[in-house]
Amino acid sequence: MKNVAPYLPVLLVVGVLAVTVAVSRARRRRERATLAAQWAWLLREQEARRSAGARLLQVASVYQRARRGSKAQVRWCDSGRLQDAWFEGRHVPPGAFMLVTGQVGWGPHNRIRDVLYVGPAQVHGWVPASAPTAWQREQSAGRSPA
Numbered sequence: 001m002k003n004v005a006p007y008l009p010v011l012l013v014v015g016v017l018a019v020t021v022a023v024s025r026a027r028r029r030r031e032r033a034t035l036a037a038q039w040a041w042l043l044r045e046q047e048a049r050r051s052a053g054a055r056l057l058q059v060a061s062v063y064q065r066a067r068r069g070s071k072a073q074v075r076w077c078d079s080g081r082l083q084d085a086w087f088e089g090r091h092v093p094p095g096a097f098m099l100v101t102g103q104v105g106w107g108p109h110n111r112i113r114d115v116l117y118v119g120p121a122q123v124h125g126w127v128p129a130s131a132p133t134a135w136q137r138e139q140s141a142g143r144s145p146a
Contacts, residue, residue, distance in 0.1 A: 035134035038127045059096045085116040095129030
């Protein structure tokens with residue numbers, strides 16, 4: 001039997017790398033499954049709250065964060081229409097998908113007549129921007145999110 005001592009450091013490094021890659025892949029797979037489940041939940045909530053006027057939007061950009069809320073431009077998922085919005089009491093993350101109800105009114109600071117006003121109780125759920133993609137990947141892999 002040959003002496004393997006000179007190869008032990010290389011074998012150790014290869015072993016550590018293999019374990020690191022496996023753990024990293026498993027963690028990403030869990031994160032993707034969690035995001036996919038969140039998106040599936042938001043779609044179910046959207047259907048359940050449709051009669052109450054809840055609609056799904058994506059935060060296109062946030063142009064002001066104040067102590068009392070956020071001013072943002074949102075894109076409605078059903079029409080693609082852009083609209084300015086005020087989220088009272090909430091700092092919304094750019095790209096997030098949100099299920100909301102709210103009222104449209106005059107925006108005195110920017111003189112826009114159709115600003116969407118969303119109060120704290122009018123956000124019925126939200127998910128990060130990466131959730132729909134995670135859901136699609138899980139679907140294409142044959143895994144159905146909860």
